[in-house]
Amino acid sequence: MDHLVLEIGLAVTLIALVGLIANKVKFSVIPFYILIGMAVGPHAPKFGVFDFRFIESAxxxxxxxxxxxxxxxxxxxxxxxxxxxxxxxxxIAVGGTIYIIINFTLGLVYGFSLGFPLEETLIMAGITTISSSAIVAKVLVDLKRTANRETEMILGIIMFEDVFLAVYISILSGLVLSGSSSLGGVLLSASYALGFMLLVLVVGRKAVPLLNKILNIRSNELFLLLIFGALFLVAGFSETIHVAEAIGALLVGLVLAETAHMKRIEHLILPFRDFFGAIFFFSFGLTIDPTALGGAVWLSLGAVAITLFGNVLAGMLAGKSAGLSPKASANIGLTIVSRGEFSIIMANLGKAGGLMELLQPFAALYVLLLAILGPLLTKESKLIYTGMNKVFRFDRKKAKEKEPLKEPDVSN
Known part of the structure; x- marks a missing residue:
């Protein structure tokens, strides 16, 4: 197909159709968007003389x-x-550290136990450690859990992961691509990432009165232009200093949430969030080659198993450190279990370094499985916690901790 507008129209129509199916069966739309993207992507097989693949528009x-x-x-x-x-x-610092240590260690142990070389194991650990900001955000919004107490910890872990990612990619880039890594370069990259986040948060908070005046505009057109300009500038700049552009967007939202115009921004941005969010998951499916997934089935299933274990454990410990209830702590681990864009970035780094070809199909299938399981586990977190509570008796332990000490019986 050579007509870009026609292809985009077909893509949006396909996304809408699978969205209707997902709503009909009352299941998360995310896996449906990804799967339809795989079915019509550049890597999908061609059916006879008909070619419905999205190639030029990809x-x-x-x-x-x-x-x-x-x-x-x-x-x-x-x-x-x-x-x-x-x-x-x-x-957040404590919870994020717990989360990274547990999941990264499990990734290393998994890679080494299967006999992978050091570089491949480090890439694999990176793939299995970083959760998907996009999927987590989508699930939290769809399930209306943004007001939940544990969501603060979830957001904090996402940001903490980004600092880790900046450091880790710096190390791996030096090790995999050039064979060496400068400690000074790694520290500089980490300080850039952390410093930029803190700067935006602190300066943004101080600038709230000024932002209230600037955004006091009747015209929705000019209002949105200012919002979009700030969003794209900060997100784009953050990427230039090795902070994920998604985190830059999150920071802008956090700052503007302090202003008196938050409700207006939220109302106007909602259609853009829904439309472009659906496009993201479809585009993610376009990048997956379904014919290359077969050789990585068992490797991916094993990684999914250790990720589920690691996330639940990390969530319980991180939540406990923050004084959250066992149920809220379980929600943390189940919500951030999805893997996505960052895992694919890690796999592409391995490809650029000439490492094992298995890493890419492994990452694709692993991400696909958790993109399907993640939203489902989050939606059914209450049922899952009930099952966990029957085994581990979290509520009974909590009750014992609160039970006051009995006075000794001195009647005799």
């Missing part, structure tokens, strides 16, 4: 998908505020 659809990630994270940031997030700074 790069443009991918760009629209990138915008979808920005809108998803921006909207999620609007549901919070800088002040609310910074109050939980210590808990």
């Amino acid at each position: 790069p443009f659809i991918e760009f629209l998908g990138r915008l979808g990630v920005l809108f998803l994270l921006f909207y999620l940031g609007l549901e919070f505020s800088v002040g609310r997030l910074m109050k939980s700074g210590k808990n």
